[in-house]
Amino acid sequence: MxxxxxxxxxxxxxxxxxTCTWLLPVALVVLAGCNVxxxxxxxxxxxxxxxxxxxxxxxxxxxxxxxxxxPSGPVEGGATGGSATPAGPxxxxxxxxxxxxxxxxxxxxxxxxxxxxxxxxxxVRGQALGAKENKPLQVLFGAKLATSIQRxxxxxxxxxxxxxxxxxxxxxxxxxxxxxxxxYRVLRDLRMTGAEELLVGNRTVYxxxxxxxxxxxxxxPPVDWEVSGAGLxxxxxxxxxxxxxxxxxxxxxxxxxxxxxxxxxxxxxILLDPAALDLVAxxxxxxxxxxxxxxxxxxxxxxxxxxxxxxxxxxxxxxxxEAVAAVAPESPVAGLLPRAxxxxxxxAAERNTVLRVVSVDDPRIVATLSVRVRPxxxxxxxxx
Numbered sequence: 001m002x003x004x005x006x007x008x009x010x011x012x013x014x015x016x017x018x019t020c021t022w023l024l025p026v027a028l029v030v031l032a033g034c035n036v037x038x039x040x041x042x043x044x045x046x047x048x049x050x051x052x053x054x055x056x057x058x059x060x061x062x063x064x065x066x067x068x069x070x071p072s073g074p075v076e077g078g079a080t081g082g083s084a085t086p087a088g089p090x091x092x093x094x095x096x097x098x099x100x101x102x103x104x105x106x107x108x109x110x111x112x113x114x115x116x117x118x119x120x121x122x123x124v125r126g127q128a129l130g131a132k133e134n135k136p137l138q139v140l141f142g143a144k145l146a147t148s149i150q151r152x153x154x155x156x157x158x159x160x161x162x163x164x165x166x167x168x169x170x171x172x173x174x175x176x177x178x179x180x181x182x183x184y185r186v187l188r189d190l191r192m193t194g195a196e197e198l199l200v201g202n203r204t205v206y207x208x209x210x211x212x213x214x215x216x217x218x219x220x221p222p223v224d225w226e227v228s229g230a231g232l233x234x235x236x237x238x239x240x241x242x243x244x245x246x247x248x249x250x251x252x253x254x255x256x257x258x259x260x261x262x263x264x265x266x267x268x269x270i271l272l273d274p275a276a277l278d279l280v281a282x283x284x285x286x287x288x289x290x291x292x293x294x295x296x297x298x299x300x301x302x303x304x305x306x307x308x309x310x311x312x313x314x315x316x317x318x319x320x321x322e323a324v325a326a327v328a329p330e331s332p333v334a335g336l337l338p339r340a341x342x343x344x345x346x347x348a349a350e351r352n353t354v355l356r357v358v359s360v361d362d363p364r365i366v367a368t369l370s371v372r373v374r375p376x377x378x379x380x381x382x383x384x
Contacts (some may be wrong), residue, residue, distance in 0.1 A: 096114070106179055107127060108126040115222060117221075120254030128154060135175035137157075141165040146160060186213045194239075208223050208251045221253055228247060230243055232247030267306075270357055272299060279295060280376055298339055298341050313360070355368060
């Protein structure tokens with residue numbers, strides 16, 4: 001799924017294809033002559049500004065300038081992580097406008113996609129392409145000759161982008177006569193950004209970037225998405241964790257592939273130790289309790305998760321009434337469960353509160369324990 005948000009917008013010309021995005025919670029919008037798509041990122045449409053109907057609608061991509069040509073800027077990655085620094089600021093790179101041809105004249109009007117990769121099938125549109133007369137046909141990517149061509153009609157053919165081709169112009173030789181040429185960009189690599197682990201029930205968006213043969217960064221090229229493994233489902237690059245069985249996101253364009261392995265997991269609960277606290281505090285005179293009274297206690301929290309990484313699962317700590325007790329989380333230590341120290345406040349009378357522990361991965365998972373604080377003057381015996 002494409003998200004063509006431009007970092008640098010240039011005034012569109014009449015007849016050129018452009019893409020706009022409104023970040024509005026729109027349920028349904030109908031725009032004449034435009035392709036409309038609603039997503040969690042907003043509403044996008046692509047169409048012709050001041051142009052005629054029937055023009056091709058290749059997926060637009062964003063392209064950055066050559067390395068070192070312009071100041072660098074950030075590129076948004078996946079919803080829960082992943083970023084990169086491009087060679088230059090991204091700008092909207094729509095396909096060139098279709099070429100107007102004289103009736104019956106040999107020529108090319110448009111390519112199905114502006115951004116291509118070796119191995120993919122590219123649709124070429126034009127007229128008088130020689131199918132009716134079965135004229136000899138050659139397709140030239142710059143100076144490189146294509147070897148796999150499917151001529152579907154006198155106006156449409158499909159050609160496989162050959163290996164080793166670079167960004168340039170495509171032209172046809174039909175019966176020995178050369179047509180006009182149309183520009184294209186060739187990707188030489190793909191990279192995917194996005195979350196490496198995902199809680200069951202959550203979803204996130206994965207993004208793809210590539211570099212073309214002129215070292216320009218292209219954001220959101222028109223890739224095909226697929227997923228493997230029982231732990232994930234996906235639609236147009238948006239993945240949902242459906243079970244704690246892991247999965248792999250894969251984006252392809254021709255022979256280019258970008259892959260992201262995704263660990264999926266479920267949080268089942270939190271186990272606290274001890275299960276309750278009974279603390280002793282000063283009676284408010286400023287005198288500390290005698291030795292042997294328990295004024296503070298360490299609490300550990302074990303997050304019960306579906307994977308074997310429970311020791312790294314983090315929690316947050318809070319007490320219901322900070323006038324009764326205070327909680328101080330301890331610094332995380334690799335390989336140890338999360339810990340915090342709960343200490344009693346100075347009190348003149350016995351009071352109670354609750355310690356609340358929440359899973360960072362899944363805030364719906366909460367554990368509590370009761371905390372009782374009694375002043376030393378109210379005790380007849382030493383409590384350890």
